[in-house]
Amino acid sequence: MELLIKNGTLVTATATFQADVLIRDEKIARISPGLEPDSAQAINASGKLILPGGVDPHVHLDLPMFGTVSSDDHYTGHKAAAFGGTTTVMDFVVLEDKGFQYSVDIWMKKAEKAAIDYSFHMNLTQFNDKIAREIPSLMKMGIQTLKVFTAYNGRLRIDDGSIFKAMQIARDNGMLVMAHCENGDVIETLTEQALAAGHRTPEWHALTRPAWGAVESLLRVAGMASAADAPAYIVHMNVGGEVDMLKYARERGIKVMGETCPQYLFFTFDDLRKPDGAKWICSPPMRTKEDNARLWEGLSEGVLQTIGTDHCPFFFDGTQPIVYEGSEVAIPGKELGRDDFTKIPNGLPGIQDRMPVLWTTGVRAGKITANQFVAYMCTNPAKIFGLYPRKGALLEGSDADIVIWDPEKKVKYGVAMSRQRTDYNLYEGWELTGYPEKVFLRGRLIVDGEEWKGKRGMGQFLRRGEGVVL
Ligand code: URP
Ligand code: ZN
Numbered sequence: 424m425e426l427l428i429k430n431g432t433l434v435t436a437t438a439t440f441q442a443d444v445l446i447r448d449e450k451i452a453r454i455s456p457g458l459e460p461d462s463a464q465a466i467n468a469s470g471k472l473i474l475p476g477g478v479d480p481h482v483h484l485d486l487p488m489f490g491t492v493s494s495d496d497h498y499t500g501h502k503a504a505a506f507g508g509t510t511t512v513m514d515f516v517v518l519e520d521k522g523f524q525y526s527v528d529i530w531m532k533k534a535e536k537a538a539i540d541y542s543f544h545m546n547l548t549q550f551n552d553k554i555a556r557e558i559p560s561l562m563k564m565g566i567q568t569l570k571v572f573t574a575y576n577g578r579l580r581i582d583d584g585s586i587f588k589a590m591q592i593a594r595d596n597g598m599l600v601m602a603h604c605e606n607g608d609v610i611e612t613l614t615e616q617a618l619a620a621g622h623r624t625p626e627w628h629a630l631t632r633p634a635w636g637a638v639e640s641l642l643r644v645a646g647m648a649s650a651a652d653a654p655a656y657i658v659h660m661n662v663g664g665e666v667d668m669l670k671y672a673r674e675r676g677i678k679v680m681g682e683t684c685p686q687y688l689f690f691t692f693d694d695l696r697k698p699d700g701a702k703w704i705c706s707p708p709m710r711t712k713e714d715n716a717r718l719w720e721g722l723s724e725g726v727l728q729t730i731g732t733d734h735c736p737f738f739f740d741g742t743q744p745i746v747y748e749g750s751e752v753a754i755p756g757k758e759l760g761r762d763d764f765t766k767i768p769n770g771l772p773g774i775q776d777r778m779p780v781l782w783t784t785g786v787r788a789g790k791i792t793a794n795q796f797v798a799y800m801c802t803n804p805a806k807i808f809g810l811y812p813r814k815g816a817l818l819e820g821s822d823a824d825i826v827i828w829d830p831e832k833k834v835k836y837g838v839a840m841s842r843q844r845t846d847y848n849l850y851e852g853w854e855l856t857g858y859p860e861k862v863f864l865r866g867r868l869i870v871d872g873e874e875w876k877g878k879r880g881m882g883q884f885l886r887r888g889e890g891v892v893l
C-alpha cells in the first residue's frame with residue numbers, strides 16, 4: 424500500500440521546505456519535490472504543514488492513585504493524543520514489590536488496548552542491592568529510563584545516596600535517570616503544619632510545596648549527575664529558577680536535560696484560589712507569572728530540551744458521568760479532596776492539548792519557531808529516549824508517523840472538542856489557530872478531521888535502546 428502526500432511544507436527540527444512524501448507500508452519511503460503518484464493514493468497537502476507525529480515523553484495512563492485511577496487508559500488516552508497530533512507516548516510503570524519483570528508485565532497487560540505506539544519508563548521508588556543488580560535487566564525489556572523522586576517521602580522517594588547509585592548504574596548501562604525535583608522533607612513538614620492549622624483549601628497544595636525546593640533539588644540532582652558522570656533528565660520543570668539552574672549546570676558541561684509542560688507556561692498559584700481550583704492541582708504545583716515567563720524564555724533560548732504533558736487526568740466531579748464513545752462513564756476524581764487538599768488526586772489532562780495549544784501560544788505568538796516546536800514536541804524526545812530516527816523524524820526509513828497540520832484552522836478549544844476522558848479542560852474557550860487535519864500512525868490514517876479511524880490494539884510497544892544526550 425502506497426500513499427503520496429503532495430505539495431505540503433515539511434517542518435523538521437532544523438529546516439522547513441517544500442517536498443512530497445511517499446509512504447510505503449509503514450515507513451517513509453521517499454521525500455522529494457515532484458514525486459508522481461503512479462500506483463500510490465495521493466493526498467493534496469497544499470497550504471498545509473507536514474510534521475512528524477508528536478512524541479510525548481511523560482504520561483500517566485490508568486494510574487492507580489489517591490484511591491482512584493487516572494481517568495484515561497491506554498486506549499482513551501492514546502486516542503486523545505492522536506487527535507492532538509501525538510503518535511508516540513511514554514508511560515511510567517509502577518514498581519511493585521515483586522520486581523521489574525512483574526511490574527512491567529502489569530503495564531504490558533494494561534497497554535494491550537494501545538491505539539498509538541508507546542514505551543515505558545520505570546519508576547524507581549525502591550532501592551536495595553537486589554534492585555541495583557536487576558536494573559540492567561530493564562534494558563533487555565526495552566526500558567532505558569528510571570524515574571526517581573526527591574519528594575513523596577515514604578511513598579515514592581528514595582534517598583539521595585540511592586539516586587546517586589542509580590545514576591552510576593545508568594551510566595554503565597546506557598540508561599538515563601529522570602528526576603522529579605521537589606524538597607520532600609520541607610513538603611512533609613509544611614503539610615503537617617498546614618493541616619494542624621486547619622488549612623484545607625486547594626491553594627495549600629501549592630503553599631506547602633515551595634518553589635525553592637524544586638530549584639535546589641534540580642541543582643542537587645545535577646550535582647549528583649556530575650559526580651556520577653551520568654546524564655540526567657529533569658521532568659516537569661515548573662519554576663523560573665530551575666531554568667537558571669539548568670542553564671548553570673549545562674554551561675558547566677553537566678549532562679542534564681530539562682522538560683517542561685504546557686500547564687507551567689500559562690497557569691499560576693492564583694488558579695488554585697478559584698472556586699474550581701482543584702482542577703489545577705498537580706505536583707509540582709502552578710507557580711507565578713514570572714515563572715511562566717522564564718520557562719518560555721528557556722524554550723526560546725533553547726535551555727530546555729522537551730515539552731511533555733505529565734498527562735494524569737482526573738474528573739473534576741467524578742460523581743457525574745460524562746458520555747464517552749456512547750456510554751456513560753464516571754470515575755472518582757478531584758471531589759475526593761473536597762474537604763482536604765492532601766486528598767485531591769494530583770494531576771491534569773493535557774495529552775491532546777499539548778501541540779495545538781503550543782502552536783498558537785508558542786509558534787504563532789513568536790515565542791518559539793516552528794522548528795523549535797518540532798524539536799521540543801517530536802525530535803528531541805525521540806533522540807533522548809532512544810527512538811530516533813524511527814520516531815520524531817521526517818526521514819526516509821522513519822516510521823510514517825505524520826501529521827498534516829492546517830496552520831490556519833481556527834478552533835474554539837475546550838472540553839467539548841477534547842477527546843480526553845475527563846469532564847474539564849484547562850484551555851476552555853481558548854481560540855486556537857493551527858490544528859491537526861490528518862494523523863497517520865505507521866502509514867495508517869488514524870485521525871481524519873473529527874473522525875477517529877484508529878483502533879484499540881493497533882499501537883505497538885517500542886523497545887528503546889540507548890538515547891542521545893542533548
Ligand atoms: O501531579 C502529577 N504530576 N501527577 C503525576 C505524578 C508525577 O509526579 O509526575
Ligand atoms: Zn513527577
Ligand code: ZN
Nearest residue numbers: 481482483733
Ligand atoms: Zn508525571
